[in-house]
Amino acid sequence: MGRGLWRVPVLVVAGVALAVALGGTVYAAGKINGRTIKVKSLPGNRLAVGSVPGNRLKPGAIKGSALAPGSITGIQIDASTLGQVPSAIHADVAESARDAETALNAANAENARTVNGYEAGCKSGTRAFAGACWQQAASQTALTAPAAATACAVQGGELPEALTLAAFSQQPGVTLEGEEWSNDIPSFTTLNSYSVTTVNPSGEVGMAVSTATRKFRCVLPLVG
Numbered sequence: 001m002g003r004g005l006w007r008v009p010v011l012v013v014a015g016v017a018l019a020v021a022l023g024g025t026v027y028a029a030g031k032i033n034g035r036t037i038k039v040k041s042l043p044g045n046r047l048a049v050g051s052v053p054g055n056r057l058k059p060g061a062i063k064g065s066a067l068a069p070g071s072i073t074g075i076q077i078d079a080s081t082l083g084q085v086p087s088a089i090h091a092d093v094a095e096s097a098r099d100a101e102t103a104l105n106a107a108n109a110e111n112a113r114t115v116n117g118y119e120a121g122c123k124s125g126t127r128a129f130a131g132a133c134w135q136q137a138a139s140q141t142a143l144t145a146p147a148a149a150t151a152c153a154v155q156g157g158e159l160p161e162a163l164t165l166a167a168f169s170q171q172p173g174v175t176l177e178g179e180e181w182s183n184d185i186p187s188f189t190t191l192n193s194y195s196v197t198t199v200n201p202s203g204e205v206g207m208a209v210s211t212a213t214r215k216f217r218c219v220l221p222l223v224g
Contacts, residue, residue: 120222128222129168134160135217138177142213145196148181152218159183160219162197162205169203176201179208181216 122133143151145159152158160168162182169176179198186207188194195207198214208214 120224123220123223126220129171130164131222132157133220133222134168135220136174138180138215138217142215144213145181145208145210148214148216149183152216155218155220157218157220159216162199165199166203166205169199169201177215179206179214181214185210 122128125137126133126135128134139148139151149159159181160183162184165176165180165182168174176199179200182197182199184197185194186197194210196210198206198208200206
């Protein structure tokens with residue numbers, strides 16, 4: 001056989017093989033899709049990154065145990081899908097209770113510090129009683145009734161009324177020093193000669209001439 005005739009069969013066989021190979025590739029490209037791939041036949045490490053979008057995954061297809069630590073942050077979580085932690089419920093209740101108690105205490109404190117809507121209180125050394133500020137201690141010096149009244153007026157106050165002083169003498173922590181002056185004048189004898197009511201530590205009411213000397217305490221108005 002000549003060399004020219006031998007080359008013809010070889011070319012024919014090569015051409016047939018090439019046609020078969022190309023035809024198989026075309027067939028594979030047209031026939032292979034997701035449905036023709038068996039379940040679990042492709043391991044995850046054979047998939048390109050980002051080749052499967054999240055919307056192609058069924059709900060619950062990936063369990064939490066399969067996620068790498070820190071792979072999902074709070075940004076990716078819809079907070080509305082999360083229930084409230086039981087301890088957080090108790091915390092809300094406790095916070096509400098504390099707020100309510102704070103508001104109540106504030107209201108009570110405001111009521112204690114106001115008179116007709118205006119802030120008021122008593123200075124140090126005095127205590128609130130009968131709508132005014134009473135000096136807690138009696139004067140250091142015993143004076144006549146007119147001098148005692150003048151001393152209280154200088155401080156912006158006055159001597160107490162007898163019956164109110166008797167009531168104040170019975171308050172806890174209050175002790176009168178002997179017979180203290182009040183501002184009541186029960187009787188006159190002559191001009192500029194009169195008696196003034198006094199109150200002793202037991203709350204008993206008496207009287208003494210205005211020129212006698214007695215200790216006293218002043219009643220001052222509430223301060224704003």
